[in-house]
Amino acid sequence: MNLGEKILAAHSGKTKVSAGEFIDVRVDMVLANDITAPLAIQEFGKLGVNKVFDPSRVVMVPDHFCPNKDILAAEQAKLMREFARKHGILYFEVGRMGIEHVLLPENGMVLPGEVIVGADSHTCTYGAVGAFATGMGSTDIAMAMATGEIWMKVPPAVKFVYRGKLKKWVGGKDLILFTIGQIGVEGAHYSSMEFAGEAVDLLGMDGRFTMANMAIEAGGKAGLFAVDARTIEYVKPRAKRSYRIYKSDKNATYARTFEWDISKLEPQVALPHLPSNVRPVSQVKNVEVDQVVIGSCTNGRLDDLRVAAKLLKGRQVNPRVRCIVIPGSQQVYMQAMREGLLGIFVQAGVAVSTPTCGPCLGGHMGILAAGERCCSTTNRNFVGRMGSTKSEVFLAGPAVAAATAVVGRITSPLEIAR
Amino acid sequence: MKLRGAVHKYGAHINTDVIIPARHLSLSEGADLARHCMEDIDAGFVKRVKQGDIMVAAANFGCGSSREHAPLAIKASGISCIIAESYARIFFRNGINIGLPLLESPEAVHGTKNGDVLEVVLETGEIKNLTSGKTYRAAPYPPFLLDIISAGGLVEYTKRRLEKAK
Ligand code: SF4
Numbered sequence: 001m002n003l004g005e006k007i008l009a010a011h012s013g014k015t016k017v018s019a020g021e022f023i024d025v026r027v028d029m030v031l032a033n034d035i036t037a038p039l040a041i042q043e044f045g046k047l048g049v050n051k052v053f054d055p056s057r058v059v060m061v062p063d064h065f066c067p068n069k070d071i072l073a074a075e076q077a078k079l080m081r082e083f084a085r086k087h088g089i090l091y092f093e094v095g096r097m098g099i100e101h102v103l104l105p106e107n108g109m110v111l112p113g114e115v116i117v118g119a120d121s122h123t124c125t126y127g128a129v130g131a132f133a134t135g136m137g138s139t140d141i142a143m144a145m146a147t148g149e150i151w152m153k154v155p156p157a158v159k160f161v162y163r164g165k166l167k168k169w170v171g172g173k174d175l176i177l178f179t180i181g182q183i184g185v186e187g188a189h190y191s192s193m194e195f196a197g198e199a200v201d202l203l204g205m206d207g208r209f210t211m212a213n214m215a216i217e218a219g220g221k222a223g224l225f226a227v228d229a230r231t232i233e234y235v236k237p238r239a240k241r242s243y244r245i246y247k248s249d250k251n252a253t254y255a256r257t258f259e260w261d262i263s264k265l266e267p268q269v270a271l272p273h274l275p276s277n278v279r280p281v282s283q284v285k286n287v288e289v290d291q292v293v294i295g296s297c298t299n300g301r302l303d304d305l306r307v308a309a310k311l312l313k314g315r316q317v318n319p320r321v322r323c324i325v326i327p328g329s330q331q332v333y334m335q336a337m338r339e340g341l342l343g344i345f346v347q348a349g350v351a352v353s354t355p356t357c358g359p360c361l362g363g364h365m366g367i368l369a370a371g372e373r374c375c376s377t378t379n380r381n382f383v384g385r386m387g388s389t390k391s392e393v394f395l396a397g398p399a400v401a402a403a404t405a406v407v408g409r410i411t412s413p414l415e416i417a418r
Numbered sequence: 419m420k421l422r423g424a425v426h427k428y429g430a431h432i433n434t435d436v437i438i439p440a441r442h443l444s445l446s447e448g449a450d451l452a453r454h455c456m457e458d459i460d461a462g463f464v465k466r467v468k469q470g471d472i473m474v475a476a477a478n479f480g481c482g483s484s485r486e487h488a489p490l491a492i493k494a495s496g497i498s499c500i501i502a503e504s505y506a507r508i509f510f511r512n513g514i515n516i517g518l519p520l521l522e523s524p525e526a527v528h529g530t531k532n533g534d535v536l537e538v539v540l541e542t543g544e545i546k547n548l549t550s551g552k553t554y555r556a557a558p559y560p561p562f563l564l565d566i567i568s569a570g571g572l573v574e575y576t577k578r579r580l581e582k583a584k
Contacts, residue, residue, distance in 0.1 A: 123484075
């Protein structure tokens with residue numbers, strides 16, 4: 001069995017499962033946010049049960065439209081907060097929260113070998129710690145909250161092997177954008193993607209979170225990394241419950257295997273309006289931007305801010321550009337402050353925000369007008385994702401985004417730094 | 419169950435951000451969401467759509483965000499079922515869960531134009547194009563999903579399971 005099958009077998013009381021099989025799976029953590037929880041709470045109410053299956057395994061995070069962007073958002077957040085209090089489930093208030101997919105791993109709430117379901121498509125992020133994690137809708141999540149179980153179809157697995165070492169200024173975002181560019185937005189349709197090879201072995205946890213995060217942009221159900229010394233180093237001080245490590249068998253079956261030498265890979269950019277519309281940055285010429293966003297569940301972690309700060313240190317954001325940096329959680333914010341990164345940003349003319357999804361989904365904190373362009377470290381560049389249907393979003397990693405903020409057009413970091 | 423309606427046809431990779439843009443996600447009632455359905459890709463849809471109409475689309479329909487608001491908006495707009503070449507998996511689950519029939523039939527998609535009138539028999543997966551006279555077939559649901567569908571969606575299905583467990 002491959003890694004995904006092993007975890008799913010262990011959670012469905014079976015010795016073996018294989019692709020295509022329908023199974024009932026026991027879940028270790030159930031997640032919802034201020035947008036998806038209200039619907040889930042409504043459906044939960046229809047079940048006629050009066051408690052969640054285990055309050056220590058249900059978590060709600062007000063991150064999308066919070067701090068409340070308007071009255072309707074405030075009502076949704078309130079509904080969720082009251083439900084969380086009533087049922088004694090895990091909840092992180094504004095000022096103590098973060099974007100869910102930054103927050104949960106950071107707090108040791110998603111662990112190797114676990115099954116995590118969330119009413120958010122980027123729940124797949126937790127594959128970075130070797131958890132089988134996948135996004136679902138509100139009704140599914142309501143049922144999981146009530147029963148601690150969910151039905152799944154065992155997905156086929158697709159393996160991605162990255163040979164060689166990454167060049168300077170090239171990171172996890174570039175690897176995953178490159179991958180989606182190669183296989184397309186449904187290239188891993190319904191599959192569990194397994195990432196392997198020298199390049200990802202050398203990648204820090206933050207880079208792995210970025211890659212697992214965007215499995216959904218290739219149509220994937222999950223994006224998994226094998227647990228190694230780096231994972232353990234990350235998870236051990238954070239975990240509050242025990243966990244099990246699973247490994248793919250030597251003879252595990254994969255529907256497909258892709259293998260690439262990435263030692264010459266340049267930073268990558270996804271042009272509007274699909275995450276698969278990817279080019280090396282050197283081929284993206286004369287694209288002037290109005291806004292740069294560095295943040296989100298894809299690239300709002302400490303390593304991302306460190307890269308951006310390196311490029312912004314002693315430089316100024318181009319006068320034509322609005323640059324917004326959004327640390328992914330209070331912990332990231334605090335550490336960025338300790339390391340002096342926030343000072344570097346503010347000196348450079350960056351607007352630094354409290355943690356929120358904000359502009360990533362066109363919520364608040366940096367909405368685009370018609371005709372405007374944004375270079376963003378987020379994960380989707382669909383029509384209207386960040387504001388007007390006549391605006392454009394270019395996806396990139398934090399290095400390209402920071403260099404672009406300085407120059408005012410989409411730029412390789414090598415143009416301003418060595 | 420027999421469904422009959424005029425076709426609203428779309429291309430590939432129709433994502434949930436264009437089906438219901440995030441600026442409307444503070445709404446959760448179907449009728450409120452339906453007023454903005456497809457607004458960012460087809461601003462005239464809400465005015466044109468009639469009760470019972472059928473949405474037809476190419477591959478990977480409903481990709482992107484997990485928002486259940488997307489199938490809710492489509493259902494409440496009057497659409498009786500969707501026929502696509504394929505669906506993104508979260509959208510597929512959501513559709514089944516809330517009782518919006520989703521059929522998979524590349525040949526029916528290819529053989530259908532905007533405005534054609536289709537007749538669909540859900541039990542057999544038979545799709546008749548009344549405008550062209552041609553007939554197509556959709557892939558049958560696996561038995562496991564049929565159980566959920568025949569229970570009337572995931573809430574009812576789970577309710578029954580919970581009662582049995584007692
Ligand atoms: S940061 Fe963006 S992609 Fe991530 S959870 Fe928030 S809205 Fe979704």
